Amino acid sequence: MGQPISVLETTVVGDVLMIDTDRSITGQDGSGFGSAAEAAEAATFPGELAGRLFSADDAVAGVFVASNQVVVERTGGWDDATTAAAESIVANFFVFYG
DSSP states (O other): OOOOOEEEEEEEEEEEEEEEEEOOOSSSSSSSESSSHHHHHHSSHHHHHHHHHHOOOTTTTEEEEEEEEEEEEEEEEOOOOOOOHHHHHHHHTTTOOO
């Protein structure tokens, strides 16, 4: 149940990864989180997505979810493996059964 989110484009600028998707995750307003604890307090889709990104990688320092873009800051920058892992979390966010 649920459909994968298509990742349209991924851009890395220094420690920041920007993931553009084909689907809105939030409304017009964006939501930012500076820690896993902060994300856990939010009972929202952006909070849940941010929590998954924080849980998957200890180097994630911040997550901002805006409409159809997810922006993830990671201490130490991004390589192919960490980028692919973040993309996979976003792409499978709405998939409830594998």
